[in-house]
Amino acid sequence: MHEIKSFRIFQTAKVIAVLYLIFGFVEGAILTIVFAHRPHPHPLLGILLSLIGLPILFGVVGFIFLAIGCWLYNIVAARIGGIAFELTSHSEN
Template sequence: MHEIKSFKIFQTARVIAVLYVIFGFLEGTILSVVFAHHPHPHPLLGTLFILIGFPILFGVVGFIALLISCWLYNIVAARIGGIAFELTPRSEN
């Protein structure tokens, strides 16, 4: 049995922020296709926000949310223990 004692807060938040940027770009691309069939009053502005603003917004929000979550986890884990999980050895082929 293993336990996560603490997270490296900034590093963990940075990794998740990059993932959120990727998710934001993917969602923005999908929304651009949808909005192409249902025009926005300012099509260029809407498209630019969706393709550029969404990934940035998702990244910033993801970074801040995970930064706070890791900080809170570290406080709670120090008092009551961390998340426990079991690992099994990997077989190398």
């Protein structure tokens, strides 16, 4: 049995922020299609916000919340133990 004792806060938050940035871009692309096919007083603004603003927002918010989550996990894990999991070896054939 293995236990995660702590997370490197900045590194973990940075990786998740990049993943959230990608998720935000995918969602922004979907919203761009919606904005492009719907009458809107400023369609270019909606497209720019969904392709640029949404991914940046997802990345920043993801970084902040995961950094806080890692910090809290490290505090809790130091007192009651971390998440326990079992590893098995994987043989390649």
